[in-house]
Amino acid sequence: MTCPYCSAENLDGVDDCAECGQPLSDAHLADPSTAVEQRLLTDHVDVLSPKDPIAISAQTPVRDVLRMLVDRHIGCLIVAEQGKPIGIFSERDALVKLNTNAAALGDRPVSEFMTTAPETLEIGAKVAFAVQRMEVGGYRHLPIVGDTGELTGIISVRDILHYLTENLPDA
């Protein structure tokens, strides 16, 4: 069977994964108090169907960046170098850092206004961890990265909201 934690293949019937040592049965676990709790602790962020991120270079003028946000109806852009995220520019950055000066600052590179070293998640991270990082950091978006740190997707707080709505038990 396939280990749900590290994806290693194991012989049927073994108690623990031979690769990562995790138990392969949930029979030992206490019952979660709610279905939402159960899902939060077992689902990985891939269930949120991360969207393809739009990556731009650090030299992109903020005028172009603002236009892309408006035209594509998106809340943020990822600034990447060699496929790896080095910054994030969100609608909030536009409001707080550009505001009414946007026209005057339009030729400046996005690197001057982006949030550097954005927090990222791996695709195998739990939904619970994504929720926790968004809540602690006040993030609305989190880039998803692969094994070597390459940008692969993005999730937003709206995706979390949708997920919770789908999984809330019927009243």
Add this chain to the structure above:
Amino acid sequence: MRTELPVVTAADFATDQDVRWCPGCGDYAILAQMKKMLPSLGVPRQNTVFISGIGCSSRFPYYMNTYGIHSIHGRAPAFATGLKVARPELSVWVITGDGDGLSIGGNHLMHAIRRNLDINIILFNNRIYGLTKGQYSPTSPLGKKTKTSPMGAIDNPLHPLSIAIGCEATFVARSIDTHIKHLEVVLRRAALHRGTAFVEIYQNCNVFNDGAWAYANNRQTKFENTIELEHGAPLVFGKSGQKGIRLNGLEPEVVELGTGIAENDLLVHDEQAAEPSLAYLLSRLRHEDGFPEPIGVFRAVDSPRYDEELNRQVDAARAQQGTGDLTQLFNSGETWTVS
């Protein structure tokens, strides 16, 4: 007449308790390796004791079918000291975490180590307070944003092995929760050591600090970011063993082999060195500084053990003065009656 000795297996160390760790927690892997390793020691279950403080890792004794004490926050080393001195034949394990061991119980940990009691201290380091839902811990890195450090941690992190070596620990080792074969070997080495064995385990908290050790356990990067220590062998690492650590004066540096540098130019690991300076140097190799982080046994030396020394003194006192009388002692000297 032949008597078949009962064969003890990992399953014999399992309990019927519901496990309260989150699915995917690194603690499971450590629990599994402990249960696998213990039968090889030949120590009866009734002579094995796990003592913990407070925290996620401190639930460990519930899941081991041995004696166990879920004690006071940070005070597991104090309980272990009393137990080991009173019952030296027991195999005593302290299970602690980065918060329980280094913050709340930092002082107890330090003194247990310097006394060199014959106990094993296993510190699960997940760099966060998981049980209380994500506050920064003594090992959280600078800048870490958590519930209690919303603008990023500004406390310099503690490094458990540097502390242990600074306290003159006689056995110091490190392993990783998901590196299960390595972990089993390290736990066994710790169990066989006579004196305080201090083991740090990189443990992932996949709900409140996921990926804290990703560089060390990611299949793609772990060979470049960790180095397996082997006694008497040069410090070589990398997927094809192409890199090494050498000393430039007192400073360690990463070098590429084959570029005029051979293995005999590298630092050679000596876990039995009486002088702990090189072990300390190894404990300071950090990923963020561009070094691979060592795993394995850093130090394993022999030194008198507190429990043996104390019991020797007790025996000598008894031989000289006879067995004492506690009631007589209690009522001797300056006593008075409160009326």
